[in-house]
Amino acid sequence: MATAPNVRSLSCPNCGGTVQLRGMGRSLSVVCINCLSVLDTRTPSLTVLSQFQAKERYQPLIPLGTRGKVRGDLYEVIGFQVRELIADGVAYAWSEYLLFNPYKGYRYLTEYNGHWNDVLVMHTIPEVKDSRNIRHLNETYKHFQSYTATTIFVMGEFPWQIRVGEVAQCADYIHPPRLLSMERTGQETTWSLGEYTSGSDIWKHFGLKGSPPAAQGVFANQPSPHTGSVSQAWRQYAVWMALLIAVQFFWVFAHAGKTVFDQKYSYTQQSGTTAENSFVTSVFDLPGRTSTVKVEIRTDLENEWAFFQLALLNADTGEAYDFSREVSYYHGRDSDGSWSEGNRSKSVTLASIPSGRYYLRIEPEFDTTTPALRPRSMNYQVRVKRDVTTWVFFVFGAVLLLIPPIWTSIRIGSFETQRWSESDYASGD
Amino acid sequence: MSRPTANCPNCGAPIEFRFSSAVQTTCPYCQSILVRHDVNLEKVGTVADLPPEVSPIQLLTEGIYGSKAFQVVGRIIYEYDQGTWNEWHCMTHDGGSIWLSDAMAQYAITQLVRPTPILPSLKDFRIQYQPGSKIKLKGREYTVTTLTTAKYRGVEGELPFEYWDKEDALFADLRTPTPHFGTIDYSEDPALVFLGEWVEFDALKMKNLRQFEGW
Numbered sequence: 001m002a003t004a005p006n007v008r009s010l011s012c013p014n015c016g017g018t019v020q021l022r023g024m025g026r027s028l029s030v031v032c033i034n035c036l037s038v039l040d041t042r043t044p045s046l047t048v049l050s051q052f053q054a055k056e057r058y059q060p061l062i063p064l065g066t067r068g069k070v071r072g073d074l075y076e077v078i079g080f081q082v083r084e085l086i087a088d089g090v091a092y093a094w095s096e097y098l099l100f101n102p103y104k105g106y107r108y109l110t111e112y113n114g115h116w117n118d119v120l121v122m123h124t125i126p127e128v129k130d131s132r133n134i135r136h137l138n139e140t141y142k143h144f145q146s147y148t149a150t151t152i153f154v155m156g157e158f159p160w161q162i163r164v165g166e167v168a169q170c171a172d173y174i175h176p177p178r179l180l181s182m183e184r185t186g187q188e189t190t191w192s193l194g195e196y197t198s199g200s201d202i203w204k205h206f207g208l209k210g211s212p213p214a215a216q217g218v219f220a221n222q223p224s225p226h227t228g229s230v231s232q233a234w235r236q237y238a239v240w241m242a243l244l245i246a247v248q249f250f251w252v253f254a255h256a257g258k259t260v261f262d263q264k265y266s267y268t269q270q271s272g273t274t275a276e277n278s279f280v281t282s283v284f285d286l287p288g289r290t291s292t293v294k295v296e297i298r299t300d301l302e303n304e305w306a307f308f309q310l311a312l313l314n315a316d317t318g319e320a321y322d323f324s325r326e327v328s329y330y331h332g333r334d335s336d337g338s339w340s341e342g343n344r345s346k347s348v349t350l351a352s353i354p355s356g357r358y359y360l361r362i363e364p365e366f367d368t369t370t371p372a373l374r375p376r377s378m379n380y381q382v383r384v385k386r387d388v389t390t391w392v393f394f395v396f397g398a399v400l401l402l403i404p405p406i407w408t409s410i411r412i413g414s415f416e417t418q419r420w421s422e423s424d425y426a427s428g429d
Numbered sequence: 430m431s432r433p434t435a436n437c438p439n440c441g442a443p444i445e446f447r448f449s450s451a452v453q454t455t456c457p458y459c460q461s462i463l464v465r466h467d468v469n470l471e472k473v474g475t476v477a478d479l480p481p482e483v484s485p486i487q488l489l490t491e492g493i494y495g496s497k498a499f500q501v502v503g504r505i506i507y508e509y510d511q512g513t514w515n516e517w518h519c520m521t522h523d524g525g526s527i528w529l530s531d532a533m534a535q536y537a538i539t540q541l542v543r544p545t546p547i548l549p550s551l552k553d554f555r556i557q558y559q560p561g562s563k564i565k566l567k568g569r570e571y572t573v574t575t576l577t578t579a580k581y582r583g584v585e586g587e588l589p590f591e592y593w594d595k596e597d598a599l600f601a602d603l604r605t606p607t608p609h610f611g612t613i614d615y616s617e618d619p620a621l622v623f624l625g626e627w628v629e630f631d632a633l634k635m636k637n638l639r640q641f642e643g644w
Contacts, residue, residue, distance in 0.1 A: 025480075025481055025482065026512070028512050042512075103534070121535070121603065127574055187576070188574075188575055
């Protein structure tokens with residue numbers, strides 16, 4: 001069976017330079033590497049289709065004739081074109097490398113600012129949902145931008161008649177890491193599907209020297225480097241929160257608080273005296289590991305105000321935990337009905353009290369600034385509970401757990417803002 | 430499978446038919462286009478020089494489509510302003526006839542179908558359908574994507590109908606959001622309709638492919 005030569009060499013009718021053909025007879029046009037004339041490969045003598053008139057000569061990053069694997073199949077770079085779009089008066093140019101395998105056909109590698117896409121022409125036509133969304137293979141692609149692409153430089157060969165100055169109406173739709181592109185020239189509409197590819201992978205698979213150009217900014221279909229999504233982060237938060245609530249409930253039930261001291265007292269302030277009223281309680285045990293201690297004071301105050309100076313003292317070490325509480329309770333009846341203010345009871349929760357033998361020093365007093373017209377007195381009860389549930393850790397934990405999802409939301413949000421800043425939907429436009 | 434043999438009325442070379450329902454073939458020696466009348470072969474023309482081979486598929490290439498083994502027995506080559514494409518005629522192991530098209534190394538398998546409803550005449554079709562128009566065939570909705578005027582460029586091997594000496598004809602490409610694909614061929618009126626699907630080259634597990642040096 002006849003085999004086709006790998007590279008066919010012909011001479012350029014314009015400048016006489018050597019023109020190489022790698023497209024196995026499928027190419028329709030080839031560009032002379034010397035004079036950049038576009039030649040018609042269907043005529044044996046290579047008729048000149050157009051004299052190339054570029055303002056600038058572009059150098060492909062992957063030289064023509066380079067072979068490399070893409071998704072397991074070997075391809076050869078046979079064509080290179082540079083196209084541009086004008087947005088707000090600024091020209092943006094990108095490169096397209098035409099890859100060929102005589103069995104598998106064509107595919108493209110596109111490059112813009114160090115961002116690469118592996119592109120295949122589609123056989124199917126996506127379903128248009130509305131002006132902003134289209135569907136392909138059960139995935140929704142969002143419209144990113146519409147633009148006019150103009151070919152400004154060509155090199156190598158192409159299976160169609162290529163021409164510098166060729167204009168196409170294009171629209172890009174994204175579902176990172178994929179990009180659907182619509183291209184319309186005249187009556188013909190072509191859809192292609194690109195997938196974001198790292199430059200270093202291409203460099204590796206094509207055996208290129210050096211390193212690929214660094215990617216600048218965020219490209220339309222660049223996958224977000226932040227793993228997971230905002231909703232995922234919040235789902236995780238919900239799971240941790242549920243766990244925290246469960247632990248807290250466990251503590252509430254398992255450690256309802258054990259009463260280690262409970263005593264009733266009464267206090268009377270003689271009118272005119274300011275003598276010290278402090279006294280100490282009997283010694284009680286605080287068992288277990290270092291934990292919380294709750295001191296509750298219940299009074300029978302009636303339209304009165306009292307102040308308790310308290311200290312929890314370790315009978316062995318003498319270490320003291322000082323605290324105080326003001327208790328007041330007023331009530332009455334006026335034109336709006338009955339009212340009350342304050343509470344007859346107060347409590348204090350002390351965190352991290354080591355186990356040991358303790359006693360309380362209690363100093364109750366009434367308002368000494370106003371002279372007492374009659375002796376003041378009250379009955380009160382002091383109760384000490386060990387191991388009560390605190391809500392501090394719960395609240396602290398709940399706040400702490402909020403940090404990852406908020407941080408993720410901010411990071412993903414800013415990445416997406418950067419992505420869409422190049423689109424037709426950039427804010428501030 | 431019967432393999433009727435006859436002699437080329439032009440050069441006398443033996444002509445063997447692989448596809449029992451073949452209506453037309455070409456003489457591999459003198460390039461005569463031969464049409465079968467009962468046991469006799471009539472020369473109706475000569476194949477002009479064929480364009481350079483580009484397809485990895487060739488006569489006698491074998492493959493598997495779905496559960497059916499097939500062998501390439503003939504082809505029609507078309508030419509349009511953007512090049513040429515091949516419609517490879519394949520016979521399946523159960524005697525059926527399918528088409529494997531290679532256009533820009535994109536491959537599709539189709540079958541000739543009797544369209545329901547009947548397609549309009551070429552003149553009416555041109556009025557009614559433009560790229561983007563929807564058309565329902567055999568219960569499936571297709572979108573007309575391109576209308577191409579192509580000319581018959583050559584034939585080779587065995588075909589299930591007479592196909593030679595054709596003028597320019599209109600071809601309509603039909604696509605869907607799925608791999609379903611179709612072609613309407615107005616080289617005859619009423620038009621020939623081919624429906625099928627796009628296929629991956631590797632999925633056909635083809636053998637006896639043309640070798641490309643260096644690949």
